[in-house]
Amino acid sequence: MHAEKTSESFSKTSLDSGLIRHDWSLSEIGALFELPFNDLLYRAHGLYRRFFDPNRVQVSQLLSIKTGACSEDCAYCPQSARYNTGLETESLMPLDEVIRSAREARSQGATRFCMGAAWRSPKDRDIDHVVEMVKGVRELGMETCVTLGMLSDEQTRRLKESGLDYYNHNLDTSAQYYSEIISTRSYQDRLDTLKRVRDAGINVCCGGIVGMGESDDDRAGLLMELANLPKHPESVPVNMLVQVEGTPLDGTPGLDPLSFVRTIAVARILMPASWVRLSAGRTEMSDEMQALCFFVGANSIFYGDKLLTTDNPVADSDRRLFDRLGLSLAETGH
Numbered sequence: 113m114h115a116e117k118t119s120e121s122f123s124k125t126s127l128d129s130g131l132i133r134h135d136w137s138l139s140e141i142g143a144l145f146e147l148p149f150n151d152l153l154y155r156a157h158g159l160y161r162r163f164f165d166p167n168r169v170q171v172s173q174l175l176s177i178k179t180g181a182c183s184e185d186c187a188y189c190p191q192s193a194r195y196n197t198g199l200e201t202e203s204l205m206p207l208d209e210v211i212r213s214a215r216e217a218r219s220q221g222a223t224r225f226c227m228g229a230a231w232r233s234p235k236d237r238d239i240d241h242v243v244e245m246v247k248g249v250r251e252l253g254m255e256t257c258v259t260l261g262m263l264s265d266e267q268t269r270r271l272k273e274s275g276l277d278y279y280n281h282n283l284d285t286s287a288q289y290y291s292e293i294i295s296t297r298s299y300q301d302r303l304d305t306l307k308r309v310r311d312a313g314i315n316v317c318c319g320g321i322v323g324m325g326e327s328d329d330d331r332a333g334l335l336m337e338l339a340n341l342p343k344h345p346e347s348v349p350v351n352m353l354v355q356v357e358g359t360p361l362d363g364t365p366g367l368d369p370l371s372f373v374r375t376i377a378v379a380r381i382l383m384p385a386s387w388v389r390l391s392a393g394r395t396e397m398s399d400e401m402q403a404l405c406f407f408v409g410a411n412s413i414f415y416g417d418k419l420l421t422t423d424n425p426v427a428d429s430d431r432r433l434f435d436r437l438g439l440s441l442a443e444t445g446h
């Protein structure tokens with residue numbers, strides 16, 4: 113697969129600023145979710161075409177640079193020290209291993225390398241190491257993203273200075289449902305970190321997880337929070353819960369695949385110029401379901417056989433899927 117810059121004519125000149133709104137109400141979003149399926153698909157796809165080439169998908173690769181033993185209690189997460197998931201913990205990965213992994217990801221077609229650490233928040237000396245990783249990956253000509261938990265002003269400034277392109281920090285769910293999932297940090301803590309990242313001039317990658325037993329209103333509420341941020345996140349990862357044995361959410365009844373497709377479609381309508389990523393959970397999705405997600409506006413995926421600690425479709429099967437759907441690789445050009 114061959115990466116090409118997304119054409120300006122798709123991403124900029126046809127941009128109709130009236131379609132970029134930050135004042136969505138829950139009832140308006142609820143009404144979108146309740147549209148007849150075909151009407152929703154038609155609306156999302158039409159808007160998608162105004163902002164993007166619908167046949168190009170951006171590809172990011174993840175690497176866990178510090179694994180497990182996390183102090184937080186996120187009920188979905190295999191890396192929390194509170195749950196017995198059998199995960200092997202690993203301390204911060206040496207720089208040369210990170211660079212080797214990024215080089216390998218680049219050779220497979222990934223254009224962005226996302227490094228994740230199982231921290232509540234990094235220590236200042238951790239940032240020294242992450243800065244070196246960001247610089248090294250950038251030297252390979254890849255976009256960089258890190259997800260390290262909550263940041264202080266000074267840490268955010270240092271990451272910006274290192275040349276970091278994106279910071280991933282998810283809201284995870286609606287403000288209402290949040291306390292069912294996490295008790296060790298608040299929704300406001302997350303919004304504060306997002307504001308720091310935005311104010312520092314780093315691109316924001318922010319989304320959430322569905323399939324955690326939340327209601328339709330909660331999915332609408334999550335998308336409302338994202339769309340009503342002062343600026344839409346440049347990247348919006350929509351994760352389907354990966355159920356991991358030992359976590360409190362293991363055994364949660366699965367979400368109807370068509371409700372997942374609806375969530376992607378509504379995300380596309382609310383944030384028409386953002387890159388919407390079909391993120392965790394693809395190993396449980398059929399090719400047909402993923403094809404529908406690409407149709408309604410998903411235009412980014414995680415590539416490679418591992419997410420952070422759980423499985424992802426192998427690169428070969430994604431290449432076959434892209435070929436069958438006539439999709440090719442895009443770069444975001446932010």
Ligand code: SAM
Nearest residue numbers: 188189229230231259260261282351353354392
């Ligand atoms: N520890 C940092 C934090 O929480 O901000 C960064 C890493 S954390 C693993 C990054 C994100 O991965 C979480 O916010 C969550 O949205 C997602 N995630 C974690 N476990 C998941 C799971 N089992 N299924 C789907 N998404 C998951």
Ligand code: DTB
Nearest residue numbers: 228259349391392419420421422
């Ligand atoms: C995001 O929204 N999803 C990614 C990335 N951002 C860091 C993480 C998914 C993790 C899935 C569970 C695991 O592999 O540990």
Ligand code: SF4
Nearest residue numbers: 182184186189192230
């Ligand atoms: Fe820790 Fe992040 Fe997992 Fe929460 S999501 S337990 S903060 S690694």
